[in-house]
Amino acid sequence: MKTRIADLARPDLTDLEPYVVKDVPHKIKLDANENPFDMPEQIRKLIAEEVGKHSFNRYPDPAAMALRELLAAELDVSADQLAIGNGSDELINYIIAAFGGGKVIFSSPTFSIYGIFAKVWGTEVVDVPLSADFHIKPDDIISAANAGGRSVVFICYPNNPTGNCFSQQAILDIIERSNAIVVVDEAYHEFAGETFLPQLEQYENLVILRTFSKAFGLAGLRTGYMIAGRRIIREIMKVKMVYNINSLSQKIALILLEHKDEVFPYVEKILRERDRLTQRLDGLNKITPFPTDANFILFRMESDAEAVFSALLENGILIRDLNKPGLLENCLRVTVGKPEENDAFLDTLRDFYEQR
Numbered sequence: 001m002k003t004r005i006a007d008l009a010r011p012d013l014t015d016l017e018p019y020v021v022k023d024v025p026h027k028i029k030l031d032a033n034e035n036p037f038d039m040p041e042q043i044r045k046l047i048a049e050e051v052g053k054h055s056f057n058r059y060p061d062p063a064a065m066a067l068r069e070l071l072a073a074e075l076d077v078s079a080d081q082l083a084i085g086n087g088s089d090e091l092i093n094y095i096i097a098a099f100g101g102g103k104v105i106f107s108s109p110t111f112s113i114y115g116i117f118a119k120v121w122g123t124e125v126v127d128v129p130l131s132a133d134f135h136i137k138p139d140d141i142i143s144a145a146n147a148g149g150r151s152v153v154f155i156c157y158p159n160n161p162t163g164n165c166f167s168q169q170a171i172l173d174i175i176e177r178s179n180a181i182v183v184v185d186e187a188y189h190e191f192a193g194e195t196f197l198p199q200l201e202q203y204e205n206l207v208i209l210r211t212f213s214k215a216f217g218l219a220g221l222r223t224g225y226m227i228a229g230r231r232i233i234r235e236i237m238k239v240k241m242v243y244n245i246n247s248l249s250q251k252i253a254l255i256l257l258e259h260k261d262e263v264f265p266y267v268e269k270i271l272r273e274r275d276r277l278t279q280r281l282d283g284l285n286k287i288t289p290f291p292t293d294a295n296f297i298l299f300r301m302e303s304d305a306e307a308v309f310s311a312l313l314e315n316g317i318l319i320r321d322l323n324k325p326g327l328l329e330n331c332l333r334v335t336v337g338k339p340e341e342n343d344a345f346l347d348t349l350r351d352f353y354e355q356r
């Protein structure tokens with residue numbers, strides 16, 4: 001029997017491209033919104049101690065109870081209002097696994113993972129694009145959500161890649177008036193300070209996503225969490241991979257939480273650098289940085305976005321090229337790095353224009 005794999009694969013996934021992260025040589029990495037600072041030495045030491053005595057032969061706690069209990073105390077919710085994911089990406093997958101099959105609604109440009117998993121689960125995607133000034137359109141989202149069938153709405157807050165927080169009232173309208181699970185993705189919460197956590201008690205359809213990947217600097221260990229009502233968490237637990245978070249990640253996330261006071265000075269530092277970087281970009285001719293609440297800055301060039309991206313890469317600086325026709329025409333995104341990294345970035349930009 002000779003069958004082509006293409007004939008055995010799901011036809012609705014024919015056009016889905018595998019997510020690839022291009023491996024281009026670079027020295028300074030400002031493309032993925034990671035924390036640029038190394039972990040404090042004293043925390044590294046505690047992790048080394050843990051590795052020294054860790055029971056690698058045992059399966060992890062499938063409920064990640066120790067981590068959930070500490071998070072619950074931190075957030076003033078109960079442990080059964082929490083689920084832990086192998087990165088919040090995995091939780092996005094679970095939300096669509098549990099509540100998909102109808103529609104997944106989001107507003108582009110936004111985080112690409114919502115659309116990818118919608119497709120994987122064969123769920124219809126409804127894109128209600130942002131306005132030209134990067135705001136959501138609550139009425140359009142609500143009509144899409146209430147058009148019949150099940151819906152999940154994803155709202156990225158602050159939004160990646162535009163960097164802004166949408167109007168709180170607009171989001172509240174969506175939570176209140178749409179017959180849908182409404183996911184507020186707060187991956188950059190620690191930089192923005194804004195949150196819908198206080199609304200959780202009032203709205204049963206609200207889900208909040210957080211992660212250790214950004215402010216906590218644990219992107220490599222893949223740990224994220226969701227906060228929601230018990231009924232939602234119960235549905236997530238049905239579809240969750242049993243041992244989804246490895247035991248070491250659970251422990252290290254715990255250690256970081258216990259020492260969050262030593263991690264947070266880095267957030268302050270990143271915020272100061274963000275303001276400096278924004279001001280300097282604003283001072284450059286032909287570049288408009290957009291206001292941001294996160295640890296990255298979207299900026300628009302009058303022209304030459306491609307040439308600028310290449311010039312940066314030639315100097316070993318990798319940022320994110322988002323330039324395509326539409327709302328992000330001529331736009332690039334830079335993650336706030338260490339001061340010397342940001343300087344190298346700014347110097348290259350300045351040289352680029354001086355040479356013309």
Ligand SMILES: *Cc1c(COP(=O)(O)O)cnc(C)c1O
Pocket residue numbers: 033086087088089090111156160185187210211212213214219222223224
């Ligand atoms: C980075 C990011 C995440 C976090 O992903 P992890 O899987 O937790 O690393 C989630 N949502 C958005 C919008 C992000 O930018």
